[in-house]
Amino acid sequence: MSDEDELVPVDHVPEGAELLKIRNLKIEATAYPPGEPPQDIVIVDGISLTLPKGRVMGLIGESGAGKSTIGLSAMSYGRGGVRLTQGEVLLNGAEIREAKPGALRRLRGKIVTYVAQSAAASFNPARKLMDQVTETTVSARGVARAEAERRAVALFTKLGLPDPETIGNRYPHQVSGGQLQRVMTAMALCPEPELVIFDEPTTALDVTTQIDVLAAIKDAIRDTGVAALYITHDLAVVAQVADDIMVLKAGKTVEVGTTDQIINNPTEQYTRDLVSVRSIDHEEKAPTADPVLRVEHVTARYSGLKRDVLSNVSVALHPGQTLAVVGESGSGKSTLARVITGLLPPSKGRVTFAGRTLSNELAGRSRDDLRELQMIYQMADVAMNPRQTVRRIIGRPLEFYFGLRGRERDARVDALLDEIELGQGFADRYPAELSGGQKQRVCIARALAADPKVIICDEVTSALDPLVADGILKLLLKLQKEEDVAFLFITHDLATVKAIADSIAVMYQGKVVRYGPKSEVLSPPFDDYTDLLLSSVPEMRLGWLEEVIEHRRMESAGH
Amino acid sequence: MHPIVKFVAQRILLGLVLLFAASIMIFAGTQILPGDVAQSILGQSATEQALANLRAELGLNDPLVTRYLDWLTAALQGDLGTALTNGQDIATSMGQRLGNTLFLAGWAALISIPLAITLGLIAVRYAGKWPDKLISAVTLTTVSIPEFLLGYIVMFYFAVQWRLFPSVSTVYDGMPLLDKLNAIALPVMVLVMVVLGHMMRMTRAAILNVMQSAYIETAELKGLRPFTIIRKHAFPNAIAPIVNVVMLNMAYLVVGVVVVEVVFVYPGMGQYLVDHVAKRDVPVVQACGLVFAAVYIGLNMLADVIAILANPRLRHPK
Incomplete structure (x- = not known):
């Protein structure tokens, strides 16, 4: 049997007609807790929504709110054994929740399409982009290959991709993350669907890239007249693209309304919490005469690379203060951390720490050098051994640096757990039994256990x-x-x-372009890059996106 | 230079280095074998003088390194020496044996590789369901039975009970192809059963591993047929591990057929080696070792090169 027996004719629903209707949807999954019998858990409960053709509905909530699960229910797909157990999912009047596999195949990728969060992982690395973009258009929409490719090139152009004529001949690893996200949008639009599900399409991108992708997606939705479900945890982002917003919490609807109403006039407390800006008040501290860590004229590159990843970087960190290093991916932020920790010896320059010059090589550093400079990572769950309990994880630096054993060590572990506001009940748990925030807290306790002078925090809150x-x-x-x-x-x-820094270093393409106390760095006049960076942070008001696109002075490096 | 040329050149160079190291090991290994070649040629009743003369004639009194280098340079020129026991040129007599072994191994590979991969794909398509379990159970059974026993079992049924194929696989020069195929049917059957399970299970595991990827979900959300997803999206990304295990089994088909050849009295390399080990014919053993090592290293090198070529990141650098 070939794919050609499953032709799905293009049969557009008129604009404004009811396209997707979900009534009292209940979604369940089976959980397998260790040492207990399997149990059914309810992921989504009693969700109802209506989406007419040509409108965009934003689904917003924290992780675990059921946003993606609801989005995928519009193609009757349960990710990882999730089951749509009750309620109705009507697509253009046809019930699809219990539709047969054949009917769903004709629907998925043709009438309803999907744009995933990580386009980099969602493209087949072994096949050219054009093959993947036109795959369902050719096989199931009955469009000739040449015509499908013309359509794809037109979409590439519309989405602002460079070299739209030839980019389809490349493989996924040959284009950047932001570009790949646009190619995925083109892939979703190519078969001329009625409904597109955008699942956090800009979350993994830099703010400066996000803005371009967001604008491209918004234009593409408007010009093609499809309906869209736009899933995100960022209310400011969804405010730019959605006509209506549904706020979700723990699988239940909190509030539904037009974007204007949700942003400017929320009725529920939870929505108000989401809308309100961050509540951290931090008094900026003045620099001291005697920095604890000083990076002086550091230039570094990875072996095999033909250009420097860091060039002539100088920053200083004062005791008891916070230096924020900001920049888009590829700007050299994490490389700076690798140089400071000794993982990447610099080709020029030096690092001084508490008055002494640190050896460039990790092997040349004393145990105290290592102890006083600790690190916390973005991915807390891969930074811990999954087979060790919290007690062993936090106890290890206590044994290694201070020789603490037995009861003495356990008492210190308990004290640290209190400090990170977890409590002693957590000592015997394994990392898998902790939530994301709790894992990061354990990593903080592990860093603190070494009694360090400096902690390098590499994107610790990004996930x-x-x-x-x-x-x-x-x-x-x-x-x-x-x-x-x-x-x-x-x-x-x-x-x-803004919430925590005392001083800020803005990095761009391996150089520090702006550096100083927070109040100075964040006050005009700005250099072009800092201006771009600051203006790219989504703001929670309607029409912000258009304003920024119109007024900015430079475009992002496109990583 | 295109990086792929560099990678492939590196692999080939590495293979040659490995082969050189293997030649040293083979030579050294045969030197520490117990017994004296001259003694075994002339027998227990030989006089001291006769033994000394023969040793001098065979160059056994030269230093080890000299003898190794002589042997290696001759081998590189295609001269593998003469057999001590019958004075025949080793390269000539082995050439025919090797041809027979490659003929047997080639047919076994021709049948087993497509079969294993097809069965692997089917097992993935119905993972956890009865076709998967049936395929796994059958191939596991054939892998688990020792090959000599498998040989006698197929011989009992196919040759003795049903009289379909001969039990002794005699082939000779000038034999018509169909007769040859008829003669080797049973050993090919045994070899296929021996290697099928390993290749099929690794194919299944490699593809199932790829099936966890996010891009497989993308393919599912495109509404593609399950088998299309496996064939077009999963399989191309599982080529490297599959090729590796296929090559390992092909090497086994050439190098490891000793038992099957003995069971079916097939005039291949295995028989040849076993015969001459029994007679302490060191030059023949060395030559066989060298050929086996070359086959093994060559096939694994080929696997590496195919794996490199299958990787789009290396084939199309940024």
Whole structure:
């Protein structure tokens, strides 16, 4: 049997007609908790929504709110064994929740299409982009290959991709993340669908790239007249593209309304929490005469690379303060951390720490050098051994640096757990039994156990929900006050920077383009890049996107 | 230079280095074998003088390194020496044996590789369902039975009970192809059963591993047929591990057929090697070792090269 027996004719629903109707949808999954019998858990409960052709509905909520699960229910797809157990999903009047596999195949990728969060992982690495973009258009829409490719090129052009005529001949690894996200949007639009599900399409991108992709997606939705479900955790982003917004929490609807009503006039407390800006108040501290960490004229490159990843970088970190290093991906932020920790010896320049010059090589550093400079990572779950309990994870630096054993060590572990506001009940848990925020707290405790002078925090809140991230930032500030530890805070998130930094270094293509106390760095006049970076942070008001696109002075490097 | 040329050149160079190291090991290994070649040629009743003369004639008194280098340079020129036991040129007599072994291995490979991959794809399509379980159970059974026993079982049924194929696989020069195929039917059957399970299970595992990827979900959300997803989206990304295990089994078909050849009295390399080990014919053993090592290293090198060529990141650099 070939794919050609499953031709799906193009039969457009008129604009404004009811396209998707979900009534009292219940979605369940079976959980297998260790040591207990399997149990059914309810992921989504009693959701109803109506989406006419040509409109965009935003689904918003924290992780675990069921946004993606609801989005995928519009193609009657349950990810990872999830089951749509009750209610109705009507697509253009036809019930699809219990439709047969053949009927769903004719629907998926043709009438309803999907744009995933990570386009980089969602493209087949072994096949050319054009083959993947036109795959269903050719096989199931009965369009000749040449015509489908013409259509794809037109979409590439519309979405602002470079070299639209030839980019389809490339493989996924040959284009950048932001471009790939646009190619995926083209792939979703190519078969001329009625409904497109956008699942966090800009979340993994830099703010400066996000803005272009967002604008491209918005234009493409308007010009093709499809209906769309736009899933995100970022209310400011959804405010730019959606006509209506549904706020979700733990699988239930909190509030539904037009974008204007949700943003400017929310009725529920939870929505108001989401809408309100961050609540951290941080008094900027003045630089001291004697920095604890000084990076002096550092230039570094990876072996095999023909250009420097860092060139002539100089920054200083003062005791008990926070230096935020901001920039888009590829700007050299994390490489700077690798040079400071000794993982990448610089080709020029040096790093001084507490008055002494650190060896460039990791092997040349004393145990105290290692102890006083700790690190926390973005991915807390891969930074811990999954087979060790929290007690062993936090106890390890206590044994290694201080030789603590037995009861003495356990008492210190308990004290640290109190400090990170987890409590002693967590000592015997494994990382898998912790939530994302709790994992990051354990990593913080592990860093603190070494009694360091400086902690390098590499995107520590990037993988967390906004409210959880807020909790982590507050904890870090509290610990800074109590322990007098200095943070080198690497992030691409300017809201985080505003919340906690004392001084800021803005990096762009391996160079520090702006550096100084927070109040100075964040006050005009700005250089072009800092202006772009600051203006790219989505703001929670309607029409912001169009304003920024019109007024900005330069475009992003396109990573 | 295109990086892929560099990678492939590196692999080939590495293969040659490995082969050189293997030649040293083979030579050294045969030197520490117990017994004296001269003694075994002339027998227990030989006089001291006769033994000394023969040793001098065979160059056994030269230093080890000299003898190794002589042997290696001759081998590189295609001269594998003469057999001690019958004075025949090893390259000539082995050439025919090797041809027979490759003929047997080639047919076994021709049948087993497509069969294993097809069965693997089917097992993935119906993963966890009865076709998968049936395929797994059958191939596991054939893998688990020792090959000599498998040989006698097929011989009992196909040759003795049903009289379909001969039990002794005699082939000779000038034999018509169909007769040859008829003669080797049973050993090919055994070899296929021996290698099928391993290749099929690795194919299944490699593709199932790829099926966890996000781009497989993309393919599912495109509404593609399950088998199309496996064939077009999963299989091309599982080529490297599959090729590796296929080559490992092909090498086994050439190098590891000793038992099957003995069971079916097939005039191949295995028989040849076994015969001459028994007679302590060191030059023949060395030559066989060298050929086996070359086949093994060559096939694994080929697997590496195919794996490199299958990787789009290397084939199309940024």
